[in-house]
Amino acid sequence: MSETIPTTSDSSSLDSISKVQSTIQALSHIVTVVPPSLSSSPNPSLALLHDPQITSQISSLLRQPNSGAGDNNLCRWLYDTFQSSDPNLQLVVLRFIPIIAGVYLSRVLRKHLAGFEAVLLALYAHETTSRAGQAITVNVPDLSHSSIYHETKAPLKKDDTEQNLAVVSPSLEPHGTVRSSRRARIVGVALELYYSKISQMPVGSKVDFCEFCVVWAGQNGDMYKEGGVQEKGISGTTESEKEREVNEGRIPLPWELLQPVLRILGHCLMGPTKNKELSEAASAACRSLYARSLHDIDPKAILATESLLRLGKLELQSNNDFDPTDIPKSHLITL
């Protein structure tokens, strides 16, 4: 399966290449090893996005206990890279949003994390500008109005009765700092931006995201595994330790944060490119979030997570061999 490769064929490509080169140059002062193949690659920003060596170095730096401070070099690099306004370089920053958001939300209560906040605010500001602060709404269809997909083309009902207008993402006001009451919203908007580019994100980034969902939920969802809990209590201590670790990162999950999380999870579970590791991680995340929403008795969250869980199961049960576009096989061909 091939990924889409954005081609840099326009005249501005030279400018963009020099931007990428200086970004890679700056990165070489932060991580220990920068593979030389990166600069010589025909599309260095894409190579940067997918390079496993660079990714693992940046990831482990982001996960270090002292990461995310205001004077952190890596955060500065991420901030500058995003501000370069080169869309391909911005993808590189977005690739790390799961880890940044994950570490940030789980740790912000104990620490001041100005570095992470700067990156998140940059994303928030970008989204605010590109949407002109406007809310994203959905006009929920009503089948009594004719639509482009109706079989009968005659308008069924002329009078325009009220339609259900739903706000998917409320309007955005500019924020210069992360006020704690807006924290969930700012991270949520950063995740909305991540979701809008998710088809270009490497699998590893999505897996990181799913793993943090389990931490945020703070709830073990193994009892919702297909066939229940099989290997229950292999060793009591490790299980409770795992539980403990999971619980420590538990955070409040208001809808403004949970909604973009669920959209991303939907992609990870049901998206067009199938990947075993990803769908396992996404299923685990769904199970945990389902358990959490039951503990919170949050009806909307229960409905959404439960439908994802069921879809995951239906996917497993479905007969993948059947292909309706294949010709029927027969012993006899008759012309």
Added chain:
Amino acid sequence: MVQMLRSRSTTDSEGELSVGEVRANGLCMKTTEVEAKLDEGNIEEAESSLREGLSLNFEEARALLGRLEYQRGNVEGALRVFDGIDLQAAIQRLQPSFSERLHPRKGRSRIESLITVSQHAAGLVLEAIYLKAKSLQKLGRLTEAAHECKSVLDAVERIFHHGIPNVQVDSKLQETVSQAVELFPELWKQAGCYHEAMSAYRRALLSQWNLDNDCCARIQKGFAVFLLYSGVEAAPPSLAVQMDGSYVPRNNLEEAILLLMILMKKIYLGKTKWDPSVMEHLTFALSLCSQTSVLAKQLEEVMPGVFHRVDRWITLALCYSGAGQNSTSLNLLRKSLHKHERPDDLMALLLAAKICSEDSLLAAEGVGYAQRAISNTQGTDHHFKGVGLRMLGLCLAKQSKASLSDAERARLQSEALKKLNEAVPFERDNLDLIFELGVQYAEHRNLNVALRYAKRFIDATGGSISKGWRLLVMILSAQQRFSEAEAVTDAALNVTAKWEQGPLLRLKAKLKISESLPMDAIETFCSLLALAQAQRKSLGPRPSVHQVDDDRVNEFEVWYGVATLYSSLSHWRDAEICLGKARELKEYSVELLHAEGVKFEGHGQIQEALAAYINALLLDPGYVPCKILIGALLLKMGSKAFPVVRSLLSDALRIEPTNRMAWYYLGMAHRDDGRIADATDCFQAASILEESDPIESFSSIL
């Protein structure tokens, strides 16, 4: 005359299948000989033996060979065979014969036969191209496959100018067309070319291909799933397909929901068979938009027999509760928890308990649900025990509000605290529980413990949740620590975005009043009004029906607050102006009648004041402040009114047991009646309460 038939009955489970026989023109031959030649790589020889054996022309023989190879699983071989045919030239040749059908005056039978012959030829060529696309797909050459598939569709569109008519189409040709229409978007999707896939889906669904219901449903579902989960935003459909007055989706979610609803409708109409995943996708999409009431409507339309009725009731209950229609939700839960249905369903029990915990008249029922839930948390559901205990605690606390006797109220309150504390070991990290404990202790006037919980909640949420700050301010105000309360309010305002500062500003104004700083309070009220106006400008005049804005400043409340402040200072003119403003927003309200009564009383118009208070009680019989004021007025009218006064004040205390003014006037009534001991008790209660009176009632925050 050649015609194609096919037997579907024999499909091997072993995957690729060997073809036994080929038949054409009434002739028949075994494939073993042809296959042997193909295996040797002699395509020409295989072809000529087919031509001789079945009297076929070159293209027919090639198409047959290709199909033979494809079906044997030798897709590379099939590709070699198809490459030998100039399919584009064949397509070119097809067109003129079809245009003849546009001249209707010619002999009917001649045209019909012409059409059938041409359709057969077309079917043969198109199937060949289609199988070429399939072969390329199987070899992973997806972009090439998509281009081949596209040429099938282009050819069909050129041949049939006005879409495929649903009569007179060779079934074989139609089958190839349908398959190609379905395969095309799939190929782009597999190739990772998502934008091409989008337009391929639209082309499949918006042109006339005469697809059968199942095929069309599969494509619609495929597109809906792609729109929902691909993460690629589709461009809006082209203007060409948009019709006047018809609904045109503007984004992925709208389009996906539309398609899924159409699919659901097809299922009810029996046009296509039930597919559980359609409902799940729709559930996911509609809950993401918080439109669970629309989802409820969809669920109600599902034919009986698809879902178990209890499952349907519980899902409907979730939908209605998610849409804020809790009483409908509770009715459904009562049905599903009936002893003949599913009385032990944990989720239903917990949701029912939660809904009941919000209404003091239902709380006793909720206690029952919570207790049943707790007794059902065994085995893998053990982790729900804490949730059950928490709900039990909340229901008991709410139930205490409606209890008639002091003794029962005290018992329920301490029981509630006990259950909430029992929940803690299970739900150690549940911040809601910490908050609720804070509120319960505060209501119990155990202010020091309450303070600890409030602080813990703020620490654990990083101050991100405004109600935590509000609780802390209220507890501090109850402890008469006004300056600290003010400092906390300022800290909270500092971390709260402008938009959500309303409730905090309101508290601040009340703090200022308690500190006897009326001018500061009025200043705070002014900033509240400014905020209210800014919100009105950007959000529209009224809050939307479906989405509640918690952050929105209640302008009426602000005007009423200022009016009360002015009248307490005996600035009657200013008070009147503010009341006028409030009246513009809400014409009939107990608060306004209350304020009017206070004004009359201030002017010494006792009868008018009494009338206003009584009107307020007619509007809301449970409105405590007016009960107290009437009591206070009647008290001055002499001993004959004492029994009425006592009953009014006792009633007020039943509703608000911690209302110090009620205790105070009850004390007065006892004193005037000569019952000094009772009076002392009441005054004592009033004085204790005054020392622990918050600026807003604690229960207002839950």
